[in-house]
Amino acid sequence: MSRSGLFSVLLFILDVIYNDVIASSSCNDVESKSTMMQLKRHLLCEYDSEVRPVQNNNNMTRVTFRMIPHFLRYNNEEEFIELHAWIAMRWHDSHLTWNPEQYDNIQSIPVSGSQIWFPDILIHNERIGESLLGYSQAKCWVRKEGTVQSLMPAKYITYCFADNTWWPYNTMNCTIQIGSWSHSGDEIELVPLQNMSLQLNSKDVEWDLLKMYVTKWEGRYKYNLGSTAKMLSYHFILRRHWGIIRIAYISPTIVLMVITLTALWLEPKSFERMMIANLSFICHLLCLHDVHWEVPKSGSNVPKLIIFYESSFAIASFTLILTSILRHLQELTTEPPTWISVGTTSILRSRIGQILLVSILDPAVTAKIEIDADDNTDLVQSSNKKSPWRYVIVLVGWFAFLSVLLTYIILLSTCFPTYYTVIP
Structure with a gap:
């Protein structure tokens, strides 16, 4: 190899080493003016949002899930239900813990859902491509012990099972199955909150919402035959309005x-x-x-x-x-x-x-x-x-x-x- 070629290789190696040193030093820059920024850089510097936040991979992540319905509409022509709701979740992230005494007694910090590991809890019986879940819009709050709470809007669209025996006073059971898309039931456990309210801000003028309840469903995991998939089934019982x-x-x-x-x-x-x-x-x-x-x-x-x-x-x-x-x-x-x-x-x-x-x-x-x-x-x-x-x-x-x-x-x-x- 010629001298000029060897010199170019040495310059490239030095440039890579220099950038890594500068990046690592700026990532944990303790000279920052804001204590909140210091804490965020300390927590998110080497954080990998693709890795489930557990110390042992055999440990299960327990996710508390709550659905707060906001708007409900049934489409008579295409026979599907459209539900707009707020989704609240809580889980523990062992990678996001700190000592408040070292950071001006900060007890919690806000982060974006795209910056940390976020459970991919999606609907499994949707109309393909129509249900939306705002991961990018999710706002999370992380506490000192690693507890993460999130709140985000969601729209679910799915078909309903109708009992037409006493039509037009018929009832429908509209079920939304919620579960992790890429994790089995051995990795993520969904825990529902039962206090679902019937008070919706908007109601369909033709249908009355009689009750809502949630059940657990367990089946074979779609990616691994040796694992199980655990999901929550949210049931919305509708009855046609009589007027x-x-x-x-x-x-x-x-x-x-x-x-x-x-x-x-x-x-x-x-x-x-x-x-x-x-x-x-x-x-x-x-x-x-x-x-x-x-x-x-x-x-x-x-x-x-x-x-x-x-x-x-x-x-x-x-x-x-x-x-x-x-x-x-x-x-x-x-x-x-x-x-x-x-x-x-x-x-x-x-x-x-x-x-x-x-x-x-x-x-x-x-x-x-x-x-x-x-x-x-x-x-x-x-x-x-x-x-x-x-x-x-x-x-x-x-x-x-x-x-x-x-x-x-x-x-x-x-x-x-x-x-x-x-x-x-």
Whole structure:
């Protein structure tokens, strides 16, 4: 090697040594004017933020975690929850300890989260790339014994599990799983604080927050099969607000039921009955079309309100068809078959038949029923001068009305949702 080359190498070595000496001397410069700056340089001079702050690598870092919800919103179209919260954490850093007597009795110092080791506590069931955690915005306070406290804002976005049994008064369990992203459960232990408050500064106008609670979850660690991952699951139980929903989806069911029963109550030959039966059929179609677009497409269980609408639509269709058939029978002049006449006569002569039909039977027929109770004469054919099918139509109308009324009572008791049906 030539002299010039050897000289260049020597200059490079001397420059490196000089920079290291200057940097080390300035890092722990005791001549600084500020005691706080001296303490920070003393603590952070050779501090490595990538190394977990324990003396023994087998020791576990205990991180106390607290979530303070601030704003909660549910997106109906994409069916996810957006939570804005404050995240408070506390842990012990064995590398950040000092004697206050040597530093003007300083008990604590503020540091940035990017300057020290910070637990990477993240959401594990998020919408990829949408949840934010402000590590760079985290403000930490370090005490003399090495206790570190941090406070930072966070936004979590995740999907919810909906129970649509009593929709629209349905509930949702929105769960946010929190845990370390790169450390196993043997390295970091999360300890939750249970005092979560329901008092949010902002609430969704459509959903009510019923309660919040936290549970622990443990599973296999994603990077090492020999370790376990320990996470916290924060559960937010939401229930749809009752005000607008009651007017939009619950009240029409009562109106449709009344319209259908009114159609069955009227005389089959009346124009009003046919008009109301058609109106009921059309209103059922419109309501089913509207509910189809509003009912959630995901979640477990079919909403019982859909079963109610479907059954009520079938009843409205039956009412319309029955009305058309009875109006056609009203125009017939031929005598009904013998088995129909005999059955109708038996019902008319029974006590129940007299109670139900007393308002439509004329006095002559009523007297004949009482006198000829044991006679097998065909009452329907002998007494009806207007239409031989008149009493058959009346009996069918009564049976239809009572059957539909009973069906609606069963539907109301089993499928009709109320605000108090859902118990959180």
